Amino acid sequence: MLDIQADAASDRRPAIVICAYDAGETGWDPVEDLSGVAWNPAGARTVAVAADAPENLAVSLQEHLRARGCRALLLVGRTGHGESFRVQMRAENRVLNGTDRLDDTGPGVARATAPVLEIVEALNEAGLAAVASSESEADAGSYLLYRILSGLPDGIDSPAIGLLRAPASASDAAMQRAVKVAAATIALHLSPLPRAYGT
Structure with a gap:
């Protein structure tokens, strides 16, 4: 008989947190069939975080990133710019409505640490038109991206x-595919957790 708890404790796959931050978003569902098991890319496991108020969500996501085994975060939202998927490369130091600085002493811009260009290439190869964007949109996605990046401790x-943005016209199926491609690309860069992780 399999010991499910022991298997979970010894799972050395790094975790990727995936969060569709808009409460009304239906495009990303981590459970892809009736089994109730969340989708996972090769070499990693996913942790779905539900939408919430941006301030609450920022705290929750930061807590996930501090957890042992969590090595990545993919924010998922929509863009009103064009018909292509956009992978946002940076976020500006702005409050939610974009009018003022969020942090008077923080950097003016925080840069994404995910492999943006590789994600864009993988999306295009999968038949999903995609671009890398340095434009920060005045919404919860940019707010969360800045808050989380600027709050990271120093270290290598x-x-x-x-942050992956789907065009407003993208179907739920297209968004599902795009999230899976992006997460799978991120997973390629994650190394297994140390053997001591499960003990």
Whole structure:
């Protein structure tokens, strides 16, 4: 008989947190069939975080990133710019409505740590038109990206953090495919957890 708890404790796959931050978003569902098992890319496991108020969500996501085994975060939202998927490369130091600085002493811009260009290439190869964007949109996605990136501790072992935006016209199926492609690309850069992780 299999010991499910022991198997979970010894799972050395790094975790990727995936969060569709808009409460009304239906495009990303981590459970892809009736089994109730969440989708996972090769070499990693996913942790779904539900939408919430941006301030609450920022705290929750930061807590996930501090957890042992969590190595990446993929924020998922929509864009009103064009018909292509956009992978946002940076976020500006702005409050939610974009009018003022969020942090008077923080950097003006925070750059995504996820492999943006590789994600864009993988999306295009999968038949999903995609571009890398340095434009920060005045919404919860940019707010969360800045809050989380600027709150990371200094060090060379930073988690991979990125923001994938689907065009407003993209179907739920297209968004599902795009999230899976992006997460699978991030997973390629994550190494297994140390053997001591499960003990």
